[in-house]
Amino acid sequence: MALVHARAGGKGINVARVLQQMGQAVIATGLAGGTTGTAIRDDLRTSGIREHLLLIAGESRRTITAFSVGDAEATEFIEPGPAVGPEEWSRLLTSFRELAPTARVAVFAGSLPPGVPGDAYAQLCSIAATAGVPTLLDTSGPALLVGLAGHPTVVKPNLREVFAAVAELEGEVPSDLAAVGSAGNTELEDVLRAAARLRSGGAVSVVVSMGFGGLLAITPEGTWRAVPPKVSGNPVGAGDAAVAALAAGMANGRPWEERLARAAAVSAAAVRYPVAGGYHPDDYRELLRGTTVTPWRRSSW
Numbered sequence: 001m002a003l004v005h006a007r008a009g010g011k012g013i014n015v016a017r018v019l020q021q022m023g024q025a026v027i028a029t030g031l032a033g034g035t036t037g038t039a040i041r042d043d044l045r046t047s048g049i050r051e052h053l054l055l056i057a058g059e060s061r062r063t064i065t066a067f068s069v070g071d072a073e074a075t076e077f078i079e080p081g082p083a084v085g086p087e088e089w090s091r092l093l094t095s096f097r098e099l100a101p102t103a104r105v106a107v108f109a110g111s112l113p114p115g116v117p118g119d120a121y122a123q124l125c126s127i128a129a130t131a132g133v134p135t136l137l138d139t140s141g142p143a144l145l146v147g148l149a150g151h152p153t154v155v156k157p158n159l160r161e162v163f164a165a166v167a168e169l170e171g172e173v174p175s176d177l178a179a180v181g182s183a184g185n186t187e188l189e190d191v192l193r194a195a196a197r198l199r200s201g202g203a204v205s206v207v208v209s210m211g212f213g214g215l216l217a218i219t220p221e222g223t224w225r226a227v228p229p230k231v232s233g234n235p236v237g238a239g240d241a242a243v244a245a246l247a248a249g250m251a252n253g254r255p256w257e258e259r260l261a262r263a264a265a266v267s268a269a270a271v272r273y274p275v276a277g278g279y280h281p282d283d284y285r286e287l288l289r290g291t292t293v294t295p296w297r298r299s300s301w
């Protein structure tokens, strides 16, 4: 059976959708262009999500996710993003400078389109910091490494992203990763070390998402692991749901344990949901009851 869903996506929009579902006021901003850009705006409007997208000359990209229900395999076909001109980028900065002071948290998510400066996320994080707004950065590769210079309040790499970033920082070739889903202490210590490296590179806190292995948070206040019940479904966008819950917790000043429990439960609920950028509240409530959050003590995990 094939189910076809077409909707406005992209990491930032997935995060905005989940935040809206969680009852948080949210504004989606960024760059959009062409007929796909118009479709994205219309779709957001239909979903009741406030948007502040700037129109650009290029055509917004489409991605196609083919998800096989039988073997729970997802394949993504991703177009390159549209080229962004220097004038378009500077308009986005100006607009974000105006928008930032109205926010309680700013989330930056996804890869950078061609044409924007390599330190785009560092620039945006600095603007938010100047406005006194905490930031959450979810990206990978050079965009993440260079973004650290903007001192993001939280970065949320997945396992692959955190090890690749650290390998790059240390000038190594990233090794292929064994699944740390059911990680023993040695592997978790590798993750802790990698996260510590990103913190020394500029991130205040690092939350590593580890698939069904849950979330590992290394923060100035302490280190915790949150583990949701293992579920089956479509994992694409689960990280975006975790980001949304972490951002809501930051905006509302919730303690880390609570943020992490909610992020683990909502992201597990997002796995059960057929498309990225949503979850069933009943799943969330059920999975939250089964989620554990444990502070780090050597050999306690």
Ligand SMILES: Nc1ncnc2c1ncn2[C@@H]1O[C@H](COP(=O)(O)OP(=O)(O)OP(=O)(O)O)[C@@H](O)[C@H]1O
Binding pocket: 157, 158, 159, 208, 209, 210, 211, 212, 213, 214, 215, 228, 229, 230, 231, 232, 235, 236, 237, 238, 239, 240, 241, 242, 263, 264, 265, 267, 268, 271
């Ligand atoms: N099978 C699963 N069962 C329960 N929870 C899961 C499962 N897979 C993922 N999760 C939850 O979702 C979170 C995010 O997953 P993952 O680490 O795969 O993120 P990601 O790779 O950034 O995903 P994406 O970028 O596609 O949104 C995990 O930390 C965990 O809480």
Ligand SMILES: [Mg+2]
Binding pocket: 138, 158, 239, 240
């Ligand atoms: Mg992700």
